[in-house]
Amino acid sequence: MATERTFSIIKPDATRRNLTGKINAVLEAAGLRIVAQKRIQMTQAQAESFYGVHAARPFFRDLVSFMISGPVVVQVLEGDNAVARNRDVMGATNPSSAAEGTIRKLFAENIEANSVHGSDSAENAATEMAFFFAATEIVG
Numbered sequence: 001m002a003t004e005r006t007f008s009i010i011k012p013d014a015t016r017r018n019l020t021g022k023i024n025a026v027l028e029a030a031g032l033r034i035v036a037q038k039r040i041q042m043t044q045a046q047a048e049s050f051y052g053v054h055a056a057r058p059f060f061r062d063l064v065s066f067m068i069s070g071p072v073v074v075q076v077l078e079g080d081n082a083v084a085r086n087r088d089v090m091g092a093t094n095p096s097s098a099a100e101g102t103i104r105k106l107f108a109e110n111i112e113a114n115s116v117h118g119s120d121s122a123e124n125a126a127t128e129m130a131f132f133f134a135a136t137e138i139v140g
């Protein structure tokens, strides 16, 4: 298996409930290493750009408002097949469909306030981590 990196966000619903450490423990137990991490307040422009692929979706405005409603923790995760491994441990977008033991099953409030973001491909992971981190901030 190839070691790779993926990009992750602990969303405002989770930082509000003080769940950063609990979510990080699930990530680490799944074999992912947190090789970069910072807590930030996203701007509206950042959130609109980051979720630009969803601009035409009916939930876009609400999603942007939610993502700037409080601090987030942006992260780079490293491990074997990190992109797929993180998607597995995150669980389905809608927590009511998420598998037992996944972060969204354990912690998410609803389909929007679903506690975590994770890149869906290696290509998007590279773009997303470069959006928030300088190469010197990622230390494997």
Ligand code: ADP
Residues within 6 Å of the ligand: 054, 059, 063, 092, 093, 111, 112, 113, 114, 116, 117, 118, 120
């Ligand atoms: P994922 O985060 O699982 O990759 P998507 O990329 O499809 O899911 O959607 C991005 C984010 O938009 C979701 O994590 C969630 O916060 C929000 N979202 C997705 N679908 C809906 C929906 N039907 N209603 C409200 N918010 C949604």
Ligand code: MG
Residues within 6 Å of the ligand: 118, 120
């Ligand atoms: Mg997605």
